[in-house]
Amino acid sequence: MWKKANWTEVACRIPALIEKVGGIFLITGKEGQSNIMTIGWAQTGRVWGRPMATVLVRPSRFTFEKLKEHPFFVIALPTEDMYSAIQLCGSVSGREGNKFQKAGLSTRHHQDFPVPSIEECVGALFCQVIQETKVDPATFPQHIIQEYYPQGDFHHIYFGEIIKAELKT
Numbered sequence: 001m002w003k004k005a006n007w008t009e010v011a012c013r014i015p016a017l018i019e020k021v022g023g024i025f026l027i028t029g030k031e032g033q034s035n036i037m038t039i040g041w042a043q044t045g046r047v048w049g050r051p052m053a054t055v056l057v058r059p060s061r062f063t064f065e066k067l068k069e070h071p072f073f074v075i076a077l078p079t080e081d082m083y084s085a086i087q088l089c090g091s092v093s094g095r096e097g098n099k100f101q102k103a104g105l106s107t108r109h110h111q112d113f114p115v116p117s118i119e120e121c122v123g124a125l126f127c128q129v130i131q132e133t134k135v136d137p138a139t140f141p142q143h144i145i146q147e148y149y150p151q152g153d154f155h156h157i158y159f160g161e162i163i164k165a166e167l168k169t
């Protein structure tokens, strides 16, 4: 059963989960048009006096288009046995079809938030983008650019204010 939670109860699980499972889920797009992608880079904390989740998305992702048209996202915490879904959502693009179906995951609708979460997951953070910046190669160490951006495709960094949090009990 899902219940409302303090954002820190969900956020504190993220680093260990990413270390163990490899990634977590990022859901974007309005109900009925939503997409799911795996992310490995995410931070949480209080910024500008607000609980915030920060995610990094490359412009080549379908997720990037979704965020451009609709500045909301959900971070969903997988169970530790969702390895194959993590791999699928991190290697196939939503441009090629519905990844919820492909990964065997179901959407969970919310009256008070425009992006669905994932029924089979164990935690969720519901976020509204309040700031978007991008990695600036002019001020970035060359060796990191060579390692992570050989083709450009510099990440955009989205600061999402955490509007609510949920945990499965």
Ligand SMILES: Cc1cc2nc3c(=O)[nH]c(=O)nc-3n(C[C@H](O)[C@H](O)[C@H](O)COP(=O)(O)O)c2cc1C
Binding pocket: 022, 023, 035, 036, 037, 038, 039, 040, 041, 042, 056, 057, 058, 060, 061, 062, 063, 064, 086, 087, 089, 090, 091, 092, 093, 094, 095
């Ligand atoms: C473990 C893992 C972590 C990933 N982390 C990120 C990330 O933080 N940011 C990103 O832009 N892509 C990341 N990716 C790649 C995307 O998940 C992948 O390109 C995905 O197919 C994009 O889906 P989309 O086109 O439907 O948005 C990751 C992939 C994996 C497997």
